[in-house]
Structure formats: structure tokens, C-alpha cells
Amino acid sequence: MALRRSGTEVWRDAVPSAAGRLVLDLCGNLIDGYARRRGPMPVVVVHAARENAGADDDRVPEIVDLVHRAHRPRWLLLRRLAPSSAGPEEGADGPAGRPGDPAHGAGRPVPVLDDRTFTAATALVKDVAEGDWENHNRCQYRPYRMPRSLLMAALDQALADTTDGAGGAPDPRAVVARLAELRWRPRPARAPAGFWRSMAALLSPATALGAAIVACVSALAGNVGSPALTAATLGVLLVVATGYGVRRWAGPPWLGPGCRWFATTTFPVHSNSEAPVWSPWHPRLSRATLEDRAAEVVGQLITASGTPSGPAHDAAAVAAEREQARQFCLQLRTLALLEDLRDNHRPAWDLRHRKRTVPPLLLIPRATWASGALPVLRAISDVRSRRSEQDPLLVVAGVSHRDLVDLRDPTPLPLPVLSASGSGRELDPLYRAWVTRSLRTGQAPSVNTALPWVLPVPVSSVGPTDCGHPAHTGEQRSTHRVPRSPWLLWSRWTLVATCLLGTTGGALHYQTLKERYCGMGGSVVWDRDLVRTVGGQCVGVVSETDWRPSRDAVLLDASGRAVGAEGLLKAIDEANRRIDPDEEHITLVFAGALSTRAQNRAEAVDVVRQLAGVYLAQHLVNDSQQSNRLPRLRIEIANGGQGMEHQGEMAERIVAFARREPTVVGVVGMGIHTPGSAGAMEQLQRAGLAVIGTTNSATGLARDHRNYVGMAPTDHEQATLLVTSLGAAAGRRAAVLRPEGTGGSGHSYTHDQAKYGHEALSAAGFDVRGPFEYPVEGTSAQLHETAGRICDSGIDVVYLAGRAGYIPSLMTELSTHASCTERSAHRVTVLVGDEASKKSFQDATMPFPTGARLHYTSLTYEEYPRTAQLYDRAAEVFRSGFDRVARPEDTGPSLYADGFLALSHDATTAFHTIAQEAGVPARGGAPVVLAALHSIEFQGSTGYISFRNADAVRPDRRGHAIGRYEVTGSGEGARLRVTGPCGRPAGGSVPLTRVCAQGKEPEASSSSPAGTP
DSSP states (O other): OBSOSSSOEEEEEEEOOHHHHHHHHHHHHHHHTHHHHOOOOOEEEEEEOSTTHHHHTTHHHHHHHHHHHHHGGGTOOEEEOOOOOOOTTSBTTBSOOOTTOOEETTTEEOOOOOHHHHHHHHHHHHHHHHSOOBTTTSSSSSOOOOHHHHHHHHHHHHHHHHOOTTOOOOOHHHHHHHHHHTTTSOOOSSOOOOHHHHHHHHTOTTSHHHHHHHHHHHHHHHHHOHHHHHHHHHHHHHHHHHHHHHHHHSOGGGSOHHHHHHHHOSSSOOOOSSOOOOOTTOHHHHHHHHHHHHHHHHHHHHHHTTOOOSOOSOHHHHHHHHHHHHHHHHHHHHHHHHHHHHHHTSOOTTOHHHHOOSOOEEEESSOOTTTTHHHHHHHHHHHHHHHTOOOOOEEEEEEOGGGGGGTSOSSOOOOOOOOTTOOGGGHHHHHHHHIIIIIITTTSGGGTOSOTTEEEEEEOOSSSEETTEEOOTTEEEEEEOOOOOGGGGSSHHHHHHHHHHHHHHHHHHHHHHHHHBOOSTTHHHHOOSEEEOTTSOEEEEESSOOOOOOTTOOEEEETTEEEEHHHHHHHHHHHHHTSOTTSOEEEEEEEEOOSOOSSOHHHHHHHHHHHHHHHHHHHHHHOTTTOOOSSEEEEEEEEOOGGGTTHHHHHHHHHHHHHHOTTEEEEEEOOSOOTTHHHHHHHHHHTTOEEEESSOOOSSHHHHOTTEEESSOOHHHHHHHHHHTTOOOTTOEEEEEEEOGGGTTTOHHHHHHHHHHHHHHHHTTOEEEEEEEEOEETTEEOOHHHHHHHHHTTOSEEEEOSOGGGHHHHHHHHHHOHHHHTOTTOOOEEEEEEEOTTSOOTTOBOOOOTTOEEEEEESSOTHHHHHTTHHHHHHHHHHHHOOOBOOTTTOOSBTTSSSHHHHHHHHHHHHHHHHHHHTTTTTOSHHHHHHTGGGOEEEETTEEEEOOTTOSSOTTTTOOOEEEEEEEEOSTTOBEEEEEEEEEOBTOOSOTTTTTTSOSOOOOOSOOOSSOO
16 A cells, blocks of 8 residues: 555555554655644654563564655655664663652652763754754755754853863853853854855856856946946845844844744743843843843753752752753753754745645654663653644654653553554544544643653564554555645745846846836836837826926026026926815826927927916916916926927827826827827827817818817918918019928928918919929038029029028028029019028028018917017016026027917917816816817907807908018128018908008907818
8 A cells, every 4th residue: 555646656665564564654644644734743652562572672673764764765854863772781671760769650660861861862852953864955845944952052062161171060151151152053063054155156156157147247237337236236235234243243132043932932930030021122131031041051951961069968859950950951952853843844934834744754763761762752742741832743763662661651541453454544543542542631640641742553473463453464565755845936046036037127127118218217117108219309298207308408588587498397397286186177288399409499499488388378377366267277298309200109108198197188289290290190089189289380180180279370371471472473483492301292391381382372373493402411401502593593482391490591592692693683582481480580690682582470470469468477477486587698589589488378278268168177078178179269368269160150260370571681791670570360350361461450350260271
């Protein structure tokens, strides 16, 4: 019959003895059922039966050795002890009692612990506790740790160090002082092969793993950067130094589990009047408790060793005291051993109780009194009975018939025998009977059971049965290897590997996040609204990220205060923080090109002016002194990259942010039209977000996307107004200039300018030549060759599709060609498709061809915002909210130089007006705002704003605000003169074909769509 039918079979042999089969089956069931049962482990004593003691004594060690051979290949932790045999002084009847000892049993004296027996028993316990267990390198879990037994060894060392050669008894306090010098740990007899030594050997650069770790650390050092690596290295060194300092200099509560057990165990009963103290918060009292207990135990050790500690008046009293001390010391060592074993199987953070599924096995083939084995067995039973605690140690000992009386009472409790079949299932009744009759009631003193933890198994070769079993000759028995628990994966090595891999993976993942997302420190872990593009720009929503534009960004003069993008973002953030989360509020996302090119100062100026308009509207809405209108206005910032080149990625991040933030009702800004604008608008439309453009002059966005309206005049409207101001065509020649390559027809911004400029010129009757394309390098246009073609072809009207920054280059090249300067009849008129009011032409010096004129438009009618007193209110806001004084050397043009601030203010105010009239947020959020987008009208700072694209009553009130300027020069080196503006405010009723032909100031009107003209 096999003991276990799963796992690898490691031993099989014929067992002719029924007693051998019984012991094998009993031990196998106890070992294999330990994980399930966790019951008390007996001291199995194999002994010769009373009928034929002399003949069977020699068979007892063979049975114990059989257990050893069967279970050693299973890789469980076991020890086989072979104590020295009894000497010649031991008689046939066992060790003799001392005179005067009371009788025990049938006239047999109680054995005493003489010097040799006590020394042997002590050495045996120390051997088990401090020696190596078999299979300790291939067991289920790591080898046992014995801190309590090592503390007892430290006591022995301290006592040996302080004992003089004269044989006198040392002072217990001196021994304790020496013990403190040893740090309550024994001196190692060999170099420790502990965890850190093994770790150092494993991680050495000479090994493959160590070399791989060095390579990983080097790679991380190159990626993470020296500050982070230095901080991590210093942190590791600090942890190591702190741990060493705690172990080296800290108080007793930090000395380990051995000292904690020694100070808190109730085994050594004290007569002190004060309760023992052991706490990290009371190191002085804890040290006193530890030293007092150590002094008392040392005193017992001195008494047990037989060293006289004073004058002996009564030899019998001295002998009795020495016997009590020896019993105490032997039981204390046994308690330390059993407590260490119990702790190694106790539930803990390393899940040791799940990994160690089998108990340790202690085998003693021949246990005698003189060898110290029988006193140890008695001590195990006594300690277990006294402590009423279970430990995992399973003991199998062989005892001769004459020594059995030292372990049992004359009238032992009867144990049931097995049936004839010898089934393994019937071993459970045997075990249950021992637990019920011996442990439950047998431990009571009145029952007079000497050693209740002993489970005897008799051996007999007389008669047809052996221990109740039929004689089976050569019956097979087998054992199987103890399986390892899956919980073994959780270990210190796994923890170290997990920490290393986790740290490495975390660092690499963090580096990946840093490369993919923008943010300060660890914010990229949870805030991924700001994405880093290939060019290093940060695109997306600047919500919880501490990202800010470059500190060398432009500063504009706002009524004597220097205002820049960084200061405006900070002011908007502070305004957001002042909004109570429980207060009714809506959130708008301003989408602009916050990442500006270092060479493109004009683009940075545009962004600052738009951002200032948004902040001004937020301040005026939220300031309770000027307005008490709900809901409050919260602004989030989104960056579309340089020139809004990454609108698609920005829109994706805005949509993701809006899903998490239900108060988001729309997007304001989107001021530049790029090839990605349509896709971005499509994403926002699918997400149900309304968009109000500020400076975007694209003509088709409002037509193709229901969620978009624009505040600025379209490219078609600007081209119409510019061409209308030229008068009759009369066969005059015209040309459209546009950038070539990616900046030409493929770029929506310049493509729309060129397209609608060509259409307007053709519709007016001009002879349109070209188009003429010019190369662009960086932010500069190369117009020398193009200007020569214009002059040589006799072009009268040039429509410049491109950025306003190209104007000086074009005028300079035209003035250098003789064809444009020698023929006085040739007057070149330049129409600028881009909004050029940001350029300051008044009193500026610029090369101008003779008789040339320059026409450009503005996105607002400049006089109207001043009439509406918007700039007066803005001056109050910026003077009170910004402290930096504007200086000419570090401040750019005026913040109010064009209409960008007014357009952004009106766009932001439009969202707030829609939310108010639609009952947001009480009646909903973004869907409600989108549904009410095309039904709103209000008086704005650029005119009367109306988003009614299908206004059947007043279809003429659809025009955006617009202005036109004319620049002329009187000669080389003379200052330029700017005439204008002529135009109309938002909602003006004068058509574009007549707005600059009447010669009078335009009238204000009451309607302005943000869609088609």
C-alpha cells in the first residue's frame, strides 16, 4: 500500500514486519495530512513488547532506520540522531536513583539528571537546534531559522567567557554584560551564508545576472538622467545605512524575535513585583526586563552546571536545587527549539505556513537515559503539556523494553489495535484515540499519565499477529516526493526579483510616459491630457499639468502692465481655483497655438491677445463686484502646437477630457485653419461639443460642421472687400501669389486665401495671371524672383496669399526692380489676404515702390470695441491683476492693437450667454449648448452678435465685423501713412461691396452670423 498516490515515487521496498508497516503508515499519514489537519504531533515511541523484550529490542532501531530510509528521499526536513550508547556504569535496570528518591511504579527509582546525562541531553537539543537538517538545501522552503535557540547559545557563550579557570561561579550580571557585548547573538563559528551574502554573490558583476543588472542600470542612467539616478542611489544607501544602524545601535525591541520571545514568554516564572515590559516605545524598561530575565536564567545555568555559588550547608538541598535547575534549563532549551519550529510554520508575510506543508521529522533509533535522549523526550512532553501549544515536530524514537518505564505509567491508557486488513484509513482511529484519551484527559495530573504526548507502538515477533496485524511477509510500501506548493513563488527572491523588475519596468514605463506625455514629475502617470509630439511639442489639454509656455515668450503692453501667456495662464488657473465646486459653473476649453516658433513673434502675439480676451471675459463674468451672473465660468487650456499643426491630436484630448469633466460645454479658439481642422471639427462634433472660432477665417467650416460658428470674417469676405476697394478693373492685370510646396496649395490657410482672392479678382473683371508661387524658408519668404516676374509682366494688382510677415519682403523686392520704379505709369497695388492689423505700418519706414499702395483688412472694426468701452474695462482688470510694469525694452506692442482680444472676449461671452438662456448646467451640459448654438443673439464688444444663420427676416444682417486699411509711401526713406479704417461692425447692414465706397463711417447694426457670409 502506497502512502501517497500523487507525485514522484522515490522509495519502494518490502516491509516484512507488521510493526514496521504500522509505523510507516502512521508517519506517512501524519506527514501527508499535516497541511490539511495541522493537528498535534505525537512522540512515537517504538518499543519491544513486554512478552519478549530481549528478543525484539534489536528490531526497534531497524524500524526507525526504515522510517529514515523511506522519508529521506521525499526531501522533507529530518534529523537522525545517534546518541552515544550507555556506559558500563549503567546497570541492567537502567540508571539508578539517588538515595532517598521516592519510588516510582513497581519500586523503580525516579531517574535523575546527573552530570553526564544533563550534558548529553543539552548537547542533543543544541545539536537539533543549531545543526543542519537533512534536505535543508532542497526542502519545500528555505532552511529553518532558530533565533530563540541561538539566543540560548549566546547565553552559553557569555557564561563560558566569564567563567574563570579556578572554577568559581561568575556574577550573573557580569554574564549579562558580556551578553550585551555580543549583541545577544552568538559568535558565528563559520562565515554566515545568509540572505545578503547570497545576494551579493548572485548579483556580482562576475555573474550573468549581475552583469545584466549592471547593463540595465547603465541604460537607465542614460535615459532617466543623473539627478534621478543619484537620488535613487542615495535612497538605497540611506535604507541600507538605516538598517545597519538599527541592528547595530538600536534598543532591545529591535534585536529580533529571539529577544522578544525571551522577554515575553511566561515559561520562566518570576517573583518580580513589576510586570515585564517589551515595547519599541519603552526601550529602557524593555532592556531592564531582558537583562533581569537573562540574569535569572544565567543563575539557573550556573546552578545546573554544578558550580558552587556559595557555602553548601545541606547537600541534599543543594542536590535538589541542582536537579530543579537542570530540569528548568533542559525544558527552556526544548521550549526554544519547539517555539522556533512553530514560528517557522506559523502564518507570516512570506506565507511560510502555506509553503511548508509537511512537519519536520526527528528520528532517534536508540533512546536511552545515559545518552540524554530519554530526558529530551520527557522534556518535549512536559513542555507541550505545560504550554498547551502545538508545534510541528514529529518524533520517532526507539526505546528498549527496560527504558519504557521512564516514559509510561505502570497502568498506561489502552490504545485500539488495527484490524486484520491493516488499511491506512484505520490509522485515523488510532490517532484519534491517542488524542482523545491521552491529550484531552491524560494531561490532567489526577489521571497520573506521566507523558501524555508519547504514542507507544509495541514490537513483537511471537504469535500469529504483530500488534494486532496478521503476518504479511514482504508487503510493499512506497513513498512519494513531497510536492512543492505554488505559494513558493512568493519568496524573498521573488520579492527581490519583483522589485528589480518592477523598478526597472516602472522606470522604463515612466520614461516612456515622459516621452509620450508632458508634465512635471510624476504627474504624467495620472494626467495624460497633454501629449508630446515628435517635434517635442506638448499638445492637448493643460488641465492638472504644470506645463507652461516658454518664459522667453512675448510680453505685450496692457495699460502699463506687461502681460504674457504665462501670466495669463496663471491668472486663469487662480480664477478657476476660486470657483466653489458646488457652485453652478460651466467649463470652456480655449484651443490655441501656445507652442510658438521662436522666429514667429507675430504668432505668439496673436495667442497672447486671444488668451487675454478669454481671461477678460472670465474675470468679468465671475467677478461678483461687476457681475453676479450664474453659472460661473471655468477655463481650461488646450494647445494645438505651433501654427495649430496638431489640431487632430488636440481635439482627441479635448474629447477625452470632456468625457471625464461633465461641465465642459464647448471649445473657444481654433484660430488657425490647417489641413487638420476639418478632422478636428469632426471629432468635436461627434462628441457633441460646440466650437466658436475666434480668428479662424476659413469659409467652409461653418457650412460643413453644424457645431461650428466663427467670429472672424471669412477669407471670402476679406477678398471681396479688398477687391471692391480697387474700383473698375478696365482690363488691368492681376496676379495671386502663394507659397509653393507644403506651404502652398497643400496648406489650407494660404490655399483658402489664394482661392478666394482669385475668385474675387476674376469676378471683378481683372485679368488674373499665374498663380505665382514663391519659396518659403522657415518663416521667411523668398520673393526676389517672383517680384521680378510681377514687374516684368506689368501686373497692376498683386494678391498676397500668405502670412502678413511676408509684406516687408515683398515690398522690398518690388522696390528694387526697375520695371516697377522707372515706369511712372505702372502703379502696383498689393492686397494682403492675411489679417495684417497686427503689423504696425503707421510712421514706419519700409521700401515702397513709387506710387504703390498696400491694402489689408482687420478682423474687427477697430473703433467699435473702443466705443463699447471694452478696453477701458480691460485696463482696470489688467492693472489690478498684473504687477509687472511694462517697459519698452522688454514689452512688445499694445495688447489692444487689433481686434483679437475683442473677438475672444465675445466668443467666450457667447458661450456664457447660451448657457444662461438654455439653463445650463441645471438642464444639461454640452448637448443643450449645442442645440441652442444657432439661436443666440446678444450685444458684444465687436457689434451685435447673432448666430442665426437662417434669419429670413433680415438676411442682410449676416456680415461679420471687418475693417480695411490703406498704406501709402511718399518716397524712398519717407514714413508710411495709414488710411482707415473703413468697414462695418458686427451686424452692420451695409453690404461688403459698398462698405468702403460711401466715404462715411459705417453704422452699427444688430445682427452678425458666425457662419456663411
